[in-house]
Amino acid sequence: MSLCSFRHLLVLFLCAWCLALPSLAQEANSETLRFLGNDRLPPILWDHHGHMQGVAVDLTQAAATAAGLSIHIEGSNWEQAQAEVRDGQAAALVQINASPERRALYDFSDQLLESHFHVFRRRQDAHIAGIESLKGGKVGVEAGSFPLTVLQERYPHIQ
Numbered sequence: 599m600s601l602c603s604f605r606h607l608l609v610l611f612l613c614a615w616c617l618a619l620p621s622l623a624q625e626a627n628s629e630t631l632r633f634l635g636n637d638r639l640p641p642i643l644w645d646h647h648g649h650m651q652g653v654a655v656d657l658t659q660a661a662a663t664a665a666g667l668s669i670h671i672e673g674s675n676w677e678q679a680q681a682e683v684r685d686g687q688a689a690a691l692v693q694i695n696a697s698p699e700r701r702a703l704y705d706f707s708d709q710l711l712e713s714h715f716h717v718f719r720r721r722q723d724a725h726i727a728g729i730e731s732l733k734g735g736k737v738g739v740e741a742g743s744f745p746l747t748v749l750q751e752r753y754p755h756i757q
Contacts, residue, residue, distance in 0.1 A: 630668040633658065634682060635692035637673025643693050645673035654693040677742030697747050 635654065637645035643652040650671045662669040671692060674682070682688045684703055696706050717737075719726040726732065733753065739746040 630670050631662075631689035632687075633662075633669050633671045633690045633692050634674045634679035634688045635671060636676040636679065638676075639693065643673070658692050680742055699747070 635643040635650060637643075637650070639652070641652055643650065643654045645651075650673050655671055658671060659669065669689075672688075679688070679691060680694075683691050691704065694700065694704070694706075696709075700706075717726060717728065717732065726735070729749070729752065732749070737749065739749060
């Protein structure tokens, strides 16, 4: 992505966030809002010695500043982070993919980053070539993740 394209994306994102956050700004006044993110999603978002880093952190902090919000971004187990926001213990999630179930629970800003998910396999498992070839096999997916939701939609027996 060129620097010009990145700047354009950043401006669009900041505008979208500013439009999406007025209710948080009214609620927050001068309090610091607690935002949670998956602590294991580099280069998008990750915990580096107790300090969250990544492109989603940078963009979220810039948007919050533009909206006049004081925020603190913490890394967490992704399933726990979602539960804390759902239960009102934190104000927002950073970098979450929308699904019908999640839209019923959360309000979403405009899309910040496009997510792509990949199947990694051993070289000798050449028969694994996509989601359909996973049927009947063992697949490692992070609990509470969007890829798990996608797999469960196709294969309801997956836990």
